[in-house]
Amino acid sequence: MAKFQGAIVVDREKCKGCGICASICPTKSIGMSKEVNGKGYHFAILVNEETCVGCASCGHICPDGVITVYRAKVE
Amino acid sequence: MTLNEICKPENLVYKKTSLLTDKVMHYCPGCGHGTIHRALMEVVDEMGLQDKTIGVAPVGCSVLAYDYMNVDMQEAAHGRAPALATAIKRLMPEKFVFTYQGDGDLAAIGTAETIHCCNRGEPILMVFVNNAIYGMTGGQMAPTTLEGMKTATSPYGRDVHKVGWPLRITEMIAPLNGVWSVSRHTVHTPAAVQKLKRAIKKGIEDSMAHKGTCFIEVCSSCNSGWKMNPVDANKWMAEHVLEYFVPGDIKVDGQMVR
Numbered sequence: 001m002a003k004f005q006g007a008i009v010v011d012r013e014k015c016k017g018c019g020i021c022a023s024i025c026p027t028k029s030i031g032m033s034k035e036v037n038g039k040g041y042h043f044a045i046l047v048n049e050e051t052c053v054g055c056a057s058c059g060h061i062c063p064d065g066v067i068t069v070y071r072a073k074v075e
Numbered sequence: 076m077t078l079n080e081i082c083k084p085e086n087l088v089y090k091k092t093s094l095l096t097d098k099v100m101h102y103c104p105g106c107g108h109g110t111i112h113r114a115l116m117e118v119v120d121e122m123g124l125q126d127k128t129i130g131v132a133p134v135g136c137s138v139l140a141y142d143y144m145n146v147d148m149q150e151a152a153h154g155r156a157p158a159l160a161t162a163i164k165r166l167m168p169e170k171f172v173f174t175y176q177g178d179g180d181l182a183a184i185g186t187a188e189t190i191h192c193c194n195r196g197e198p199i200l201m202v203f204v205n206n207a208i209y210g211m212t213g214g215q216m217a218p219t220t221l222e223g224m225k226t227a228t229s230p231y232g233r234d235v236h237k238v239g240w241p242l243r244i245t246e247m248i249a250p251l252n253g254v255w256s257v258s259r260h261t262v263h264t265p266a267a268v269q270k271l272k273r274a275i276k277k278g279i280e281d282s283m284a285h286k287g288t289c290f291i292e293v294c295s296s297c298n299s300g301w302k303m304n305p306v307d308a309n310k311w312m313a314e315h316v317l318e319y320f321v322p323g324d325i326k327v328d329g330q331m332v333r
Contacts, residue, residue, distance in 0.1 A: 018105030
């Protein structure tokens with residue numbers, strides 16, 4: 001079975017830190033950062049790079065559309 | 076594999092559609108409006124209808140929807156979006172016309188316009204965002220506020236014997252002959268967003284084919300108005316709001332299914 005590894009890129013300045021992506025992530029790969037962005041929000045970050053499978057659930061639900069999702073096949 | 080190796084254009088799976096502008100939305104963190112804007116614009120983008128789409132923005136939280144959607148938009152007076160959309164569709168019948176309205180706009184001040192637009196069967200898509208509260212003005216009681224729900228103007232909870240029951244306007248307009256399809260959706264899970272996108276696609280196809288009014292209600296959370304954090308608001312919505320406003324199809328292809 002082919003294995004996939006995913007990654008997300010979050011637009012840190014636009015993220016409002018609502019945490020919905022972290023709550024619905026099926027592999028619990030997303031968390032909220034300790035630092036804050038220009039508006040004072042704790043933005044979303046990829047906390048576990050190995051477990052992300054690039055399912056794009058976070059991208060589909062993000063209210064502000066700040067998440068871009070990538071997925072690559074692991075040979 | 077490192078992150079830099081994965082984040083290449085050929086590995087791209089999901090990206091915000093270009094039909095949403097780069098403006099930062101003014102909505103509160105976790106508001107469903109952003110997700111609904113994006114679902115709508117993604118479908119318009121997938122169908123290649125950007126230059127054929129005309130939207131009508133309401134008054135309410137989504138009053139600035141025209142700033143975020145990169146299609147032709149017009150701003151209507153409070154509650155009068157269906158009247159404006161009727162005029163646009165009649166003047167330009169080949170366009171896809173949609174209205175985007177909240178519950179204070181569509182189900183309160185604009186009830187008459189909504190009902191008569193649906194009764195005339197104007198071939199437009201109406202997207203109705205129901206968050207059970209007046210969000211923009213500071214969380215007052217709306218017609219859709221649930222029984223016992225505390226708001227700024229019902230601090231002891233909504234008393235249904237004084238102010239009436241929560242209005243299910245979606246069920247109310249469904250039996251009208253002019254209405255082609257009616258369904259209710261949510262945006263609190265990724266699967267629900269996909270379902271909403273499928274419904275929007277069908278609504279666009281049917282309204283472009285002049286079959287009748289297509290009506291989509293989307294239950295959304297208003298965490299600021301409900302005084303919760305965004306994740307809890309979504310949970311509360313799944314437990315309470317969706318119990319009264321049951322999601323699913325109500326009318327499909329002119330036939331009542333519920």
